Amino acid sequence: MADIRFDGKVVIVTGAGGGLGRQHALEFARRGAKVVVNDLGGSMDGSGGSSEAAQKVVEEIKAFGGEAIANGSSVTDDAGVALMVKQAMDTWGRIDILVANAGILRDKSFSKMTIEDFELVLNVHLMGTVKPVKAVWEIMKAQNYGRIIVTTSSSGLYGNFGQSNYGAAKLGIIGFMNTIKLEGQKNNVHINAISPVAATRMTENLMPPAMLEKLKPEYVTPGVVYLASEEAPTGAILAAGAGVFALARIxxxxxxxxxxxxxxxxxxxxxxxxxxxxxxxxxxxxxxxxxxxxxxxxxxx
The missing domain is CATH 1.10.287 (Helix Hairpins)
Structure with a gap:
């Protein structure tokens, strides 16, 4: 079979300044896509912000002959999300793929967690997925083509101590996906979820170095690329890590x-x-x- 290519297609990857998002953005560009590299550039707990990380990834893409632009918007900010979409449309006139990858962590046991900790993580992960999807939805429907990949987690699917906020957001994303997969079908808009296990800034303090070496982000990206392809299913939850792929179902x-x-x-x-x-x-x-x-x-x- 032919290689999966994205020539002429435009991809937005949120949280693409490092980790998983960076790998996704680089691979889409290698396969011919024009890429919007979005990253707020904040710390792991969501504080601060700088577009420097996104710009570095753009420079990496341009270095091997790819096309990319940087965007430093927060995925929780309505005006920022609108600007991100406008930049893509003004530059290339279409948006074919959205990878909603941006996220933060504020891990604590539920007893020690504040409502602010809970709401912030829910806002970044859940609404930070909903808002970009909403912003590209009518564009994709009008094109009669779109591929959306959202990012869930085993913490949402199965639970993980100290991550009630993160888990609630990540399973909420699946509930969101399960409805819009139905609404997008007639316009050839497919939405799928990736559930990654990878060594990133968000996991580097949770695992020993030997294990982290086996969990490189680039071992997850092939699953994301497939879910963004023309042959992609819709409504799938693909677990991925260390080159292992499995389908999660309810x-x-x-x-x-x-x-x-x-x-x-x-x-x-x-x-x-x-x-x-x-x-x-x-x-x-x-x-x-x-x-x-x-x-x-x-x-x-």
């Missing part, structure tokens, strides 16, 4: 119809083995399938 068991007569909490308790039986479980593509299952069980009962 499954629902077939369940049991207990009936209405005499229904009680005790009956739910006593039927728990049947309710939780994994035989026949399914991963649904849309919420209506759950309702369909319930009505099927009702008719069978």
């Amino acid at each position: 499954y629902e068991t077939d369940g049991v119809h207990l009936g209405e007569k005499g229904l009680s909490a005790e009956e739910v308790r006593d039927s728990w083995a049947k309710i939780s039986d994994e035989a026949g479980q399914q991963a649904y593509f849309q919420g209506g399938e759950q309702g369909g299952k319930i009505f099927r069980k009702l008719s069978e009962g």
Whole structure:
């Protein structure tokens, strides 16, 4: 099969001044894309800001003959997001791909976490995904083409001590994706999620050096590139790290119809083995399938 190429396509990568985002931006450029390198240039906890990091990545891209421009907007700032999109449209006249990668950490146990810590992380990760997607949505629909990659995490899918704020935001992104994947289908706008395990500024203090060496960001990027391609699925959650790729899904068991007569909490308790039986479980593509299952069980009962 032919190589995946992005000649003539325009890509926006948020949080692309370093780590995963930088690798994504470089690889898209190597494959022919014109790239908007967005990075606020703040510290890991979201404070400060400078467009210097984004400009350095632009210079790297230009050094091997690629096309790129830098943008220092915050993904939480409406005017900044609008400027980022305007820069892309004014420069190249279209936007084909958005990789929503920007993020921060404020890890603490829930007992020690302030509401400010929670809201800030939720705002950067969740609304910092929603706002850029909203800004490019009508452009992609009008083109009848778009590829959006959002960034989730195992902390959201499965949980991680000290990351209730981060986990809530990262699973919220999946809920967002699961609806707009349906709304974008008729206009060939696909949205998928990457769940990376990588050695970045956000993880360097969490793992030993030997492990970090195996978790280079460039081992995640091939998954992102595929999810941005014309052949990409929609609504997929791709876990990626150290060259390992897997599909994450939310499954629902077939369940049991207990009936209405005499229904009680005790009956739910006593039927728990049947309710939780994994035989026949399914991963649904849309919420209506759950309702369909319930009505099927009702008719069978």
